[in-house]
Amino acid sequence: MSSIDPAAESVALPEQKAAKPVPPAVRIAKDFLESSLAVLGLAILSLIILVAVFAPLIAPQNPYDLSEIRLEDSRQPPGSQRMTAPWETDLELAIDPGIEGTTEITFSEDAPVESAALSWAPISGEDAVSISLEFTPSLEGVSLEPLRLDDLPRGSELNIGEKHSFRSFWTVKAADLQNFTLSSSRALDRPFELELAIKATEGEALMTYWLGTDGQGRDMLSAIMYGLRTSLAVGVVSCFFAMMIGLSLGMIAAFFGGRIETVIMRIVDLQLSFPTILVALMLLAILGSGVEKVMLALIIVQWAYFARTARSVALVERGKEYMEAAQCLALSKSRVIFRHLLPNCLPPIIVVATVQVANAIALEATLSFLGIGLPVTEPSLGLLISNGFEFMLSGRYWISVYPGVALLITIIAINLVGDRLRDVLNPRLNR
Amino acid sequence: MWRSLSTATFAVGMVMGATAHAEDITIAVASEVTAMDPHYHNTGNNNQIVGLIYDRMLHQDSNQQLEPGLAVEWGPIADDVWEFKLREGVKFHDGTDLTAEDIVFSYERVPNVPNSPSSFATYTAGIAEITVVDDYTLQFRTNGPYPLLPIDLSTIQIVSSENPDATTEDYNAGTASIGSGPYKFVSYTPGESIVLEANPDYWAGAPQFDTVIYRPISSDAARVAALLAGDVDVISGVPTSDIATLEGNPDIVLSQGVSNRVIYLHVDSRRVYSPFITDNDGNQIFNPLQDVNVRKAISMAIDRDTIVEEVMEGVAIPAGQVLPEGFFGVSENIDVPEYDPEGAKALLAEAGYPDGFKLTIHGPNDRYINDEQIAQAIAQMLTRVGIETAVETMPRSVYFGRATGGDDGSEFSLMLVGWGSGTGEASSPLRALLHTRDDDSGLGRTNRGRYSSAPFDATLQLALNTVDDDMRAALLARATEIAMREVGLIPTHFQVNTWGTRKGLRYIPRTDEYTRPTNVVPE
Numbered sequence: 001m002s003s004i005d006p007a008a009e010s011v012a013l014p015e016q017k018a019a020k021p022v023p024p025a026v027r028i029a030k031d032f033l034e035s036s037l038a039v040l041g042l043a044i045l046s047l048i049i050l051v052a053v054f055a056p057l058i059a060p061q062n063p064y065d066l067s068e069i070r071l072e073d074s075r076q077p078p079g080s081q082r083m084t085a086p087w088e089t090d091l092e093l094a095i096d097p098g099i100e101g102t103t104e105i106t107f108s109e110d111a112p113v114e115s116a117a118l119s120w121a122p123i124s125g126e127d128a129v130s131i132s133l134e135f136t137p138s139l140e141g142v143s144l145e146p147l148r149l150d151d152l153p154r155g156s157e158l159n160i161g162e163k164h165s166f167r168s169f170w171t172v173k174a175a176d177l178q179n180f181t182l183s184s185s186r187a188l189d190r191p192f193e194l195e196l197a198i199k200a201t202e203g204e205a206l207m208t209y210w211l212g213t214d215g216q217g218r219d220m221l222s223a224i225m226y227g228l229r230t231s232l233a234v235g236v237v238s239c240f241f242a243m244m245i246g247l248s249l250g251m252i253a254a255f256f257g258g259r260i261e262t263v264i265m266r267i268v269d270l271q272l273s274f275p276t277i278l279v280a281l282m283l284l285a286i287l288g289s290g291v292e293k294v295m296l297a298l299i300i301v302q303w304a305y306f307a308r309t310a311r312s313v314a315l316v317e318r319g320k321e322y323m324e325a326a327q328c329l330a331l332s333k334s335r336v337i338f339r340h341l342l343p344n345c346l347p348p349i350i351v352v353a354t355v356q357v358a359n360a361i362a363l364e365a366t367l368s369f370l371g372i373g374l375p376v377t378e379p380s381l382g383l384l385i386s387n388g389f390e391f392m393l394s395g396r397y398w399i400s401v402y403p404g405v406a407l408l409i410t411i412i413a414i415n416l417v418g419d420r421l422r423d424v425l426n427p428r429l430n431r
Numbered sequence: 432m433w434r435s436l437s438t439a440t441f442a443v444g445m446v447m448g449a450t451a452h453a454e455d456i457t458i459a460v461a462s463e464v465t466a467m468d469p470h471y472h473n474t475g476n477n478n479q480i481v482g483l484i485y486d487r488m489l490h491q492d493s494n495q496q497l498e499p500g501l502a503v504e505w506g507p508i509a510d511d512v513w514e515f516k517l518r519e520g521v522k523f524h525d526g527t528d529l530t531a532e533d534i535v536f537s538y539e540r541v542p543n544v545p546n547s548p549s550s551f552a553t554y555t556a557g558i559a560e561i562t563v564v565d566d567y568t569l570q571f572r573t574n575g576p577y578p579l580l581p582i583d584l585s586t587i588q589i590v591s592s593e594n595p596d597a598t599t600e601d602y603n604a605g606t607a608s609i610g611s612g613p614y615k616f617v618s619y620t621p622g623e624s625i626v627l628e629a630n631p632d633y634w635a636g637a638p639q640f641d642t643v644i645y646r647p648i649s650s651d652a653a654r655v656a657a658l659l660a661g662d663v664d665v666i667s668g669v670p671t672s673d674i675a676t677l678e679g680n681p682d683i684v685l686s687q688g689v690s691n692r693v694i695y696l697h698v699d700s701r702r703v704y705s706p707f708i709t710d711n712d713g714n715q716i717f718n719p720l721q722d723v724n725v726r727k728a729i730s731m732a733i734d735r736d737t738i739v740e741e742v743m744e745g746v747a748i749p750a751g752q753v754l755p756e757g758f759f760g761v762s763e764n765i766d767v768p769e770y771d772p773e774g775a776k777a778l779l780a781e782a783g784y785p786d787g788f789k790l791t792i793h794g795p796n797d798r799y800i801n802d803e804q805i806a807q808a809i810a811q812m813l814t815r816v817g818i819e820t821a822v823e824t825m826p827r828s829v830y831f832g833r834a835t836g837g838d839d840g841s842e843f844s845l846m847l848v849g850w851g852s853g854t855g856e857a858s859s860p861l862r863a864l865l866h867t868r869d870d871d872s873g874l875g876r877t878n879r880g881r882y883s884s885a886p887f888d889a890t891l892q893l894a895l896n897t898v899d900d901d902m903r904a905a906l907l908a909r910a911t912e913i914a915m916r917e918v919g920l921i922p923t924h925f926q927v928n929t930w931g932t933r934k935g936l937r938y939i940p941r942t943d944e945y946t947r948p949t950n951v952v953p954e
Contacts, residue, residue, distance in 0.1 A: 066811045071742070075741075215742070216804065216808065289823070371824075376824055377821065389652060394672045394676050
């Protein structure tokens with residue numbers, strides 16, 4: 001056993017002398033960076049991953065929190081704003097027409113004005129009272145609905161504003177309130193209370209819906225960020241596990257051959273003979289919905305690709321001398337498979353994995369578009385597109401188009417990276 | 432000479448071309464039939480089509496008022512005996528006469544259709560015995576006074592007794608599809624089309640169209656696109672989001688009508704534990720929905736106006752009971768519950784849930800107008816008052832079976848459903864949705880929340896046995912008031928349906944939501 005070891009080293013020695021060793025990772029990185037398109041893809045992909053990972057920190061809204069989204073803001077076009085509820089208040093103006101008087105009214109903290117001073121004086125000889133209401137600071141800067149003055153004593157009228165045609169209130173301007181007269185056709189001998197309803201036209205802007213909102217009032221930009229998160233997580237996780245399973249089974253098939261290989265590879269053939277989407281649909285119908293169920297379904301439909309690729313690569317590698325050497329050393333089978341065979345099978349598998357991540361994302365989007373898989377309150381990109389689909393004819397393009405663009409960019413970026421990796425890792429294309 | 436002749440030929444050709452076009456009609460509907468057997472499944476999708484091939488003793492007009500059908504005269508001759516006189520000379524599509532025997536056969540077939548997902552037996556359960564007096568006279572003895580008999584009979588199609596052993600498959604294949612209605616069965620291709628042709632010998636006269644083609648197009652957008660492209664002449668269920676755009680299109684005519692369908696929440700109000708209710712940490716708790724105050728709080732937390740304005744885009748009516756204003760048996764004393772989130776929180780706190788609890792609302796995603804959106808909107812509103820609500824929606828093929836559930840009751844805790852009153856009056860929803868479930872009498876068959884209230888049951892029973900119309904209306908209204916006070920279910924809104932037709936045609940809306948060529952008129 002030990003007598004073979006020096007032989008193995010003696011093979012390696014002349015190589016060390018022949019060339020300055022370049023670590024393979026560096027060579028691959030260098031090759032990769034030669035294509036500007038791939039670099040662009042990588043940059044976009046990195047950005048998307050960053051956005052997805054940090055979505056809870058940078059998204060303007062948590063689109064999955066039902067208490068944060070507002071139905072009142074549904075289907076708003078891009079660029080519209082989320083407003084606070086407009087300021088409104090009802091002032092009770094208590095007036096005793098028999099005597100002169102003043103009252104101070106203070107407002108709550110959220111009001112745009114601090115206080116108002118009400119003063120009145122009876123006009124001698126007439127059944128009338130002159131009233132003045134001054135706001136500090138003045139109401140001029142605040143945009144208001146027409147002010148409504150209600151509960152006038154019977155038979156009285158104002159010298160400002162206009163009475164509603166059949167209801168009891170008067171519509172007045174804020175500026176006129178500084179000095180106006182209430183005169184009555186009857187004796188004004190007892191105190192009365194006027195009611196002034198003030199309502200601002202709009203509240204303060206809380207946030208801007210840069211990409212509009214969907215049918216539930218969800219901010220599209222946040223929903224896309226969170227959707228990317230779900231899509232990428234589903235794609236990467238399901239691919240990782242599918243790769244683990246597929247790679248192991250593929251190598252085992254190639255390494256052992258015979259009956260084991262036949263069984264495994266026939267299962268792979270069987271699996272690949274069905275359309276992926278069909279198998280995934282059937283699985284989800286059985287499994288029910290939920291993120292983990294979707295991942296499980298995607299793992300089940302994807303492992304076969306990895307198994308087939310792994311087997312073909314491993315078949316080639318198995319015939320090489322280093323494998324014979326390892327076997328001659330009587331190393332354990334698992335050690336040979338996982339320490340010797342596996343690392344040499346990896347490059348093509350990495351390429352398949354990148355492409356499969358893109359496929360998994362697209363498949364997940366397809367499944368959600370068909371309305372199965374993820375819960376409706378936590379939409380992924382596919383579900384967002386599907387939700388917006390019904391609004392397309394009515395011209396509300398943003399609900400569908402923006403998530404669609406996000407999905408498209410993600411998949412293109414992954415494919416650009418994957419394509420370049422294939423070129424770089426393929427020994428036949430090496431110059 | 433030659434010239435004028437050719438002009439004349441041309442003109443004739445034009446006229447013929449125009450009429451041939453006008454006499455065929457293609458109708459796109461949102462849902463497919465489950466069978467062409469008229470007694471298999473009591474659902475609007477089936478009834479609207481089989482009701483063209485077969486006839487009924489009495490007809491319901493567009494507002495669900497009764498009209499003579501196969502029966503020309505009817506009335507009680509004793510407290511529990513009704514007599515019906517049949518129209519003479521009515522023939523089936525195969526040329527045989529329709530007689531009292533066929534009617535008896537049809538009513539006897541109804542409870543015996545195997546695997547029926549929703550049986551018409553509710554409408555025949557009250558009949559004790561049918562006596563054939565002569566070929567054109569029938570007497571029905573009922574279990575006690577039964578004022579609803581004519582209405583109930585108006586829902587059941589009459590088939591020919593020539594095929595006593597016909598199965599549902601025979602009806603689907605067309606071999607047994609012998610009716611006496613205005614249209615004859617031509618073909619049924621599941622998922623593709625149902626073709627009917629005119630019955631020129633129909634007793635009320637030959638129908639307007641020679642050929643009627645029903646096409647199921649479940650996607651709203653695709654259905655609208657088919658109408659815009661001229662592939663179909665009439666579509667049902669115009670999506671609310673497209674109404675504004677289509678209104679501005681001169682080639683399309685829209686018509687709208689209030690339906691008899693209430694959209695509501697069934698509340699699991701009897702079980703000690705409810706499958707989808709936990710405390711905020713996910714631990715099982717006693718079902719809070721047993722408490723009427725919690726149910727009331729949920730009702731108060733729902734902003735019906737916002738649902739109507741935002742989700743339905745104004746095309747719906749906020750609901751406080753099971754049928755909209757104007758229908759028989761509707762209460763005038765019930766207002767739409769006011770939106771009061773603070774009040775709802777206070778009620779929850781009083782009931783012992785100051786921090787709320789967690790629940791899941793379930794709903795279909797392909798049955799009612801904007802159903803999935805409504806479920807989400809309600810979840811949003813409940814979450815705001817502290818009841819953290821998740822949403823799960825599914826296709827109706829899965830949903831309704833699970834919502835109705837087995838002997839243990841529904842698989843869900845809070846579910847969004849709708850109910851159209853097949854009889855056009857209040858007893859239909861009250862009997863099916865709110866009466867204590869009783870399999871023998873067929874009452875409460877669809878009571879998925881298992882609401883049960885002795886005063887309600889007693890009032891409803893009294894109403895069902897009251898022959899006097901005004902009295903019965905008052906009792907139905909009273910029963911509704913009891914159920915709404917105890918929040919037996921939570922109504923949200925009444926559907927308003929929109930039909931689209933191509934220019935030149937107009938659809939007369941039906942409260943039962945049916946889409947039938949007999950309601951299509953020239954504009």
